[in-house]
Amino acid sequence: MTTNLVTIKPEGTLREATHLMRLNKVDALPVVDQDYKLLGLITKSHVLDAFLNNLPADTPVKNLMITELFTFTPEDDADKTWEVPVGRVPVVDNEGKIIGIVTRTDLIRSYYKELKRLNSILNERVENYREALKHFRESQYQQPVIYKSSAMEQVVELARRVADIDATVLILGESGSGKEVIATLIHQESRRCTENFIKINCSAIPENLLESELFGYEQGAFSGANKNGKPGLFELANHGTIFLDEIGDLPQQLQAKLLRVLQDKEIYRLGGTTPRKLNVRIIAATNKDLAQMVKNKTFREDLYYRLNVIPITIPPLRERREDIPPLINYFLEVFNKKHGYNKIFAPELVDFLTEQPWPGNVRELSNTVDRLIIISRGNIITLEDYQNLTAPSTKIKENHEDLSLARRLDNVEKSLLLKALETYGSTRKAAKALGISQASFIRKARKHGIKTGF
Ligand SMILES: Nc1ncnc2c1ncn2[C@@H]1O[C@H](COP(=O)(O)OP(=O)(O)OP(=O)(O)O)[C@@H](O)[C@H]1O
Missing domain, CATH: 3.40.50.300 (P-loop containing nucleotide triphosphate hydrolases)
Incomplete structure (x- = not known):
């Protein structure tokens, strides 16, 4: 409500009322006695009517004011303003003194403020939920x-x-x-x-x-x-x-x-x-x-x-090789389901992977099982499938008697670089896994025509 009130005494004239309304940009003035007891209300339309009826400008407002008023007490709900058929309602205390006035403009202004506040809370909440949901789904x-x-x-x-x-x-x-x-x-x-x-x-x-x-x-x-x-x-x-x-x-x-x-x-x-x-x-x-x-x-x-x-x-997995067989079985289940297969590992392949020093960790084992399921032809994944996967270039070329030792070492180096890059995803990590510097990894990769992104 507005508490900064502009009021007029009953003896105040139409001229004064017009002046006060214009000066304070209000459409109505509560008429009060010397104790601020509410006596009535004079509105712009009363003033207009008076002038249309040629009433003199020094007519006292008490002759024109309305006295049958809707009023509120300070405890009343401001929403009641929507229920009364007038646009402004004076608020009076229990002695009948005016303490404020509630207008529909006041209400709209306060609703607008509240709406903005709620909107920003809501936006923040929605943003929180959206992010949380994203992470939850992930x-x-x-x-x-x-x-x-x-x-x-x-x-x-x-x-x-x-x-x-x-x-x-x-x-x-x-x-x-x-x-x-x-x-x-x-x-x-x-x-x-x-x-x-x-x-x-x-x-x-x-x-x-x-x-x-x-x-x-x-x-x-x-x-x-x-x-x-x-x-x-x-x-x-x-x-x-x-x-x-x-x-x-x-x-x-x-x-x-x-x-x-x-x-x-x-x-x-x-x-x-x-x-x-x-x-x-x-x-x-x-x-x-x-x-x-x-x-x-x-x-x-x-x-x-x-x-x-x-x-x-x-x-690391190499220090707990007993975990390899159950992990293989688990990854077989996961990736068979993903690719729609029902493949199994030949027992000698499981033995081989468990007995030989496993170079990577669980992630590499999981990648290997995934790729073997995809590339193997039969339903039983064999040791040969694995060898073809891990060192295809060396294996094929080993059969060629004319390959020099340097060429063979080169092939091995290339396949190790490729495998490390594929497994670790970055030259920094791959270099670390191979025990060489990143610069040296990149140099070697270039020599073999391997793309590293540098
Ligand atoms: N004991 C395990 N049982 C089942 N799956 C496992 C196990 N350990 C690791 N994995 C799987 O291996 C992969 C790598 O595991 P994880 O991401 O937990 O490793 P990390 O140590 O956090 O790796 P990084 O250091 O690169 O973040 C994941 O796909 C994970 O599901």
Whole structure:
């Protein structure tokens, strides 16, 4: 309601009323006595009628005002304004004194304000749900943890034990050894399992986008940003778990921010000044030697200790070869279903893969099973199928007596480079797996005509 009232006394004249209405841009004036008791109301149409009827300008308003008024008390619901047949309703206290006036314009203005406020809350909510749903769908495909070795049994047992202690977990292990699988297990076995499990690969997102991805941004934080602002992954993980994969690749500036989140349990969106309280369980993972990175000063020591509350180390597959046969069976089931086959491994191939030093990790084994299902002709996948897959060029050429040792070594080198690149997806990781520098990997790849993107 409007409390800043312009009123007129009953003795006030038509001239004064016209002047007051024009000056204050109002369409009506409450007529009050010296104690501000409401006596009546004079409106623009009364004034117009008076002049049309040639009433003199000094006629007192008490002669024209309406006295049969709709009024409200301060406790009345403003919505009642829509129920009365007039556009403005004076508000009076229990002594009959006027304390304000409610007009339909007032109502529309306040509805408009409220609508804008609700709209922005709604937009923020919708954005939150949309993002959460996206991540939820991505994590829909849940898979079991397959193992037989006692080494993995210990890992799984520890993961289950810490699942319900809300402490931060740091999972260490080579690339493709199953760190994400264990992180998922921890979330699923924890009290937070009905909430979001948000995964983020810190090395997969460009450094300049990572901060807004993690912490979100307020509206207008930067050009090109969503105009309603955007929640970060931490907010989406609220009450649930966030899995920070490849934490060793987190840029230094964000290491400081993450440390603050861990300490204060709140975040600031980019461009924001109000903190948002968070209740998120953090699981981090890396294939890097974080302790060494701390020594080299490329990873903050304080953050390392905050993350390393419960370390879980996953041994590489070559150190737990008993897991290979059940993993093969599991991947056969998955990929047979995917490709519509019903193939099996010949027992000697399973023995061969279990006995020979397996060069990769679980991811490579999974890729190998997938490809063997696709390329093998029969329903039984044989050792020969595997040899054809892993070193086709060397195998064929071995039959040619005229190949020199240098050529043969070249062929082996080429197929190793190709396989590493295919398995690890980047020259950096492939080079690391082969124990050579990235520059040397790229040089060798060029020599063999392998495209690396450089
Ligand atoms: N014990 C397991 N049982 C079933 N599948 C597994 C197991 N371990 C790993 N995998 C599968 O192997 C692949 C690699 O596992 P995962 O992504 O968990 O490895 P990672 O250590 O997180 O890898 P990166 O360091 O590259 O992120 C995935 O497809 C995963 O489903």
